[in-house]
Amino acid sequence: MKRSFxxxxxxxxxxxxxxxxxxxxxxxxxxxxxxxxxxxxxIVHVQNAGAAFGSFRGLGSSFFIVISLAAxxxxxxxxxxxxxxxxxxxxxxGGAVGNLIDRMLYGKVVDFLDFFAGSFHWPAFNVADSxxxxxxxxxxxxxxxxx
Numbered sequence: 001m002k003r004s005f006x007x008x009x010x011x012x013x014x015x016x017x018x019x020x021x022x023x024x025x026x027x028x029x030x031x032x033x034x035x036x037x038x039x040x041x042x043i044v045h046v047q048n049a050g051a052a053f054g055s056f057r058g059l060g061s062s063f064f065i066v067i068s069l070a071a072x073x074x075x076x077x078x079x080x081x082x083x084x085x086x087x088x089x090x091x092x093x094g095g096a097v098g099n100l101i102d103r104m105l106y107g108k109v110v111d112f113l114d115f116f117a118g119s120f121h122w123p124a125f126n127v128a129d130s131x132x133x134x135x136x137x138x139x140x141x142x143x144x145x146x147x
Contacts, residue, residue: 014098015097
């Protein structure tokens with residue numbers, strides 16, 4: 001029971017932080033506006049209609065909603081089976097739900113974190129994307145280290 005509550009709190013925290021930061025960006029930064037924070041980091045307001053890094057834009061919002069729902073159900077299944085790293089799965093679930101909320105509300109995902117070095121720009125991302133990436137990394141590293 002305690003583990004389930006911890007998982008719920010992690011998922012809820014990721015969703016809340018993700019949606020709060022996206023709300024602030026939508027309210028205070030015009031689309032495509034860029035605010036310099038550090039020499040290598042800007043806050044921007046871009047909307048991603050595709051998958052990771054804007055790929056597969058042409059497939060449409062409905063496609064990504066269905067894929068997101070399937071992924072969320074699969075992660076919930078893994079959590080109930082106590083498979084893999086529960087913390088990593090919690091981060092993945094929170095990130096997936098955060099981006100699903102955007103797709104359902106706006107038909108796109110709001111991205112705003114823009115890191116770069118010189119002319120090399122990493123594609124803009126958000127808290128949900130960060131949570132997904134960290135969660136997947138934790139799951140993979142845990143699985144590799146167990147072997």
